[in-house]
Amino acid sequence: MRKIKRILAVMLGLLCLTEPILTQASQATSYTYTHDDKMNSVRTQDAYLPQQTITNLGLNAAEDMFIDKNNMMYIADTGSLRIVKYDISRGALLEEFSHPEFQAPKGIYVTADGTIYVADSKAKAVFVFDQDWKLLRKLERPQVPAFGDTPFDPAKVAADGRGNVYIVGEGVYSGVIQMSEEGEFQGFFAVNKTDLTTFQKLQTVFFTREQLSRLLNRNPVTFANVTLDDRGIVYTVTLGKRRDPIKKHKTNGSNMFADTVYGFEDINDIWVDENLLIYTASKRGYVDVYTAEGELLFEFGSYVSNLDVAGLYNALSTLAVDQNGYIWTIDGIKGYLQSYAPTAYAQKVYEALGFYNSGHYEEALRTWDEVLAMNQMSVAAHDGIGKAYLSKYDFESAMEHFQVAGNHGLYSEAFWEIRNVWLQKYLVYFLAAAVLLYLAIVITERVDKERRLRRLKAAWKERIMNTKGLGDVLYGFTTARHPLNGYYEIRVGRKGSLPGAGILYLLTFAAFMLFMLGKGFIYQYYDIQELDIGSIVIGFFAFTSLFVICNYLAASINDGEGTLKGVALAVAYGAVPLMVSLFAITALSYCVTANEAFFLDVLLWGGGAWTVVLIFLGLQTIHNYSGKEMVKSLLITALFIFVVIVVILVVTIMCEQVMKFLTTIGKELVRNVSS
Secondary structure, X not given: OHHHHHHHHHHHHHHHHHOOOOOOOOOOOOOEEEEOOOOOEEEEOOOEEEEEEEOOOOOOOOOEEEEOOOOEEEEEEHHHOEEEEEEOOOOEEEEEEOOOOOOOEEEEEEOOOOOEEEEEOOOOEEEEEOOOOOEEEEEOOOOOHHHOOOOOOEEEEEEOOXXXXXXXXXXXXXXXXXXXXXXXXXXEEOOOOOOOOHHHHHHHHHOXXXXXXXXXXXXXXXXXXXXXXXXXXXXXXXXXXXXXXXXXXXXXXXXXXXXXXXXXXXXXXXXXXXXXXXXXXXOOOEEEEEOOOOOEEEEEEEEOOOOOOOOEEOOEEEEEEOOOOOEEEEEOOOOOEEEEEEOHHHHHHHHHHHHHHOOOHHHHHHHHHHHHHHOOOOHHHHHHHHHHHXXXXXXXXXXXHHHHHOOHHHHHHHHHHHHHHHHHHHHHHHHHHHHHHHHHHHHHHHHOOOOHHHHHHHHHHHHHHOOOOHHHHHHHHHHHHOHHHHHHHHHOOOOOOHHHHHHHHHHHHHHHHHHHHOOOHHHOOOOHHHOOHHHHHHHHHHHHHHHHHHHHHHHHOOOOOOOHHHHHHHHHHHOHHHHHHHHHHXXXXXXXXXXXXXXXXXXXXXXXXXXXXXXXXXXXHHHOXXXXXXXXXXXXXXXXXXXXXXXXXXXXXXXXXXXXXXXXXXXXXXXXXXX
């Protein structure tokens, strides 16, 4: 039996040697990420794979590169005071150029006609060469009053075909310096807004101009880099901003991106290819690829300090894209050149984008379907399909894909078109029904001269209001319309009840939860999985109870006449306008578009303000306070609430510490007994 087992084992081993097990492995040294429909980072297929790693160029703190239409790469090798020209197609170093006046060449840009611009911060100039490295001119600090005392330390440069030169200077807060090709100062192109804290905004309101001039850290963040696309549109990136660090500028300098673009705070370079895809590099080693509208497609790369791994960086200083779609990057510290090749998945995505941008919507749809075959949850694919359907006027199909992609704005546009068709079809019938209803009411009032129908209506209303439970709940609408009389009836005990108030509290909470989770897709940004329902339930009722109890205690020490029941009823009946507005907003969110959000905001703020006024008047009536006494009571209530919350936090922390202490003692006792 043992011999048989040994023979079988040997045969199995030989089988494994002769028929190797095939496994799939990725060449990528870092994961590729994209955004899901909630703008969260999620992993996706590899978009780029590391290709060439070139270490023999002797790069020393290189800070910028440029690739022209002939696949010639120009590298600003700052530490070696030279410009390196490298032929990508042949894989050969063509030449190294240095100029006697170079002190810190940090920026390089080459125009379509071969003119080379080199920005040197220490030389305080932009050198302009022809394609044979003959110095044509040198752009130096403008000697005009409009430039003022602005420093001129050029770090990055870009130039268009119309003779405009855009310079990013170190320490320049006024924006990108714009000059003519002859060196004339044309002004500051674009400027970052100053992001002020709430305290700084208050300083702006109350401080004098002299006091504001002495404050620090009130300057806008400076631009880090600038580039242009083939159409001459200017793009910039900004250090220190997570929100909108990438800008695509109009001719007046304003940002063309309609939606917020998110990126890394240490973003330091940007490139735009012939397909208008936007590539950015961050110093920590991440490469991001965006569409022409600023939507993130791919993100890959990572940081590593003590390992030499292709695709991982110590300090990613610059990037550019060649004519084959390969991304080239430089590690400024380790001094190597790294290229990335797009995968079949990325190429298919770019192909679909190209079809759509050129107006070939059928081809775009087919290509996006191929992308979905590779990744069913690709947000870019669903968004692209939705855009293609929208361009073909298939609005229902567009809405389906925009919903999967989480594109609320374009979903709203498609919905507007469908709603417009529906209104054109049925609006006449609604208007006719409204006219008929109005005529019926007028005719009924004239025929019913003895007012029998009115008395019948009043009788039914009185019967409903006198119904136990239901009448107490509906009384909230009476207090909303006539708060002083309504709350007086509650105070003397003729109206309202605790069961009715309890139902109103539950209805208000239900309205709040529907408002959070039940709105139409255009206005719905939360999923039930993202919310801690238990904490919300406990928090809502705990805070409400805490307010009621603290207000009663505050009134007790401030000569208030209200009872605990009266306070609870005043808050419950005062919340009716907010409850109604929340229900109304939830219902209307299925009927209005994003452009009509103003109406929902008016409902929300109107209902909230009405509720605040009702609760104030209700508590004032319940406690028999004047307005000044009521304000004092609310301030004491707020103080009580704060004290209670602090005490609860302190007790909770102490209990946790005691439990940890007892657990430690228990473990020690068990360890000593067992030993």
